[in-house]
Amino acid sequence: MTAALDAWFVEEILVHEGALRHYLARHWPNVDERADLRQEVYARVYQAAATELPRHPKAFLLTTARHLVVDRARRGKVVSIEPMGDLEPLHVLVDEVSPERWCGGRQVLHRLSDALDRLPARCREVVWLRRVEELSQREVAHRMGITEKTVEKHIAKGMRLLADQFLGGDDAWPRTRRDAGADHRDADDDARHAD
Incomplete structure (x- = not known):
């Protein structure tokens, strides 16, 4: 199997090295890391092909590269919270959460x-899926069976109402008949777009 897999890899994957190099050049800014990324893409493709050969090798290669670039970019955004050394000499005061601050935070959450x-x-x-679960606009629309335009409308309306609530107090936006009918109008919009 290894010899057959090696032959397949050479014939179906390595022939697309130019496309892979071009993709990484467009999507990864650090030139020094591109060779390592390319090798990791090859390793992932080879490992996956050992289980099952992909039907479209070039598309599989580039999709693997895209996933790797996204993973690396996501990891690059993560900031370590481990201390980098002894902070005592810097006389850095660690701000402990006071009871007042803790209570204030609880009130804001409430x-x-x-x-x-x-x-x-x-x-x-929509607001929950988009802002808390951090789904994309397209994913929210797909999950809820509505159009992306309707997702935009709900986000804009939700953010406006939440801002009004926080800036204007508890009675900033009592539910009106116009708000109650908004869900029905949005459903009508979705039905029109579905045709």
């Missing part, structure tokens, strides 16, 4: 929870 609960149902779901 107000946010109340404000989210007061949003119209579909608007609340």
Whole structure:
């Protein structure tokens, strides 16, 4: 199997090295790391092909490269919270959370929870998926079976209502008949776009 896999790899994957180099040149800014990325892509493709050969080798190669670039970029954004050395000589004061600060944070979370609960149902779901679960606009639209334009409308409305709630207090936006009908209008918009 290894000899057959090696032959397949040479004939179906290595022939696309130029495309892979071009992709990495466009999507990875650090020139010094591109060779390592290319080798890791090859290793991942080879390992996956040992289980099952992909039907479209070039597409599989470039998709693997895309996933690797995204993973590396995501890891690059993570900031380590481990101390880098002894902070005592720097006389850095660690800010302990005072009871007042803790209580204030709890109050803000409670107000946010109340404000989210007061949003119209579909608007609340869109805001939750988009802002808390961090789904893309397209993923939210797909999951809820609505258009991306409707997702945009719900986000804009939800953010406006939440801002009003925080800036204007508890009675900033009582639920009106216009708000109650918004979900029905959005459903009508989705039905028109689905045709």
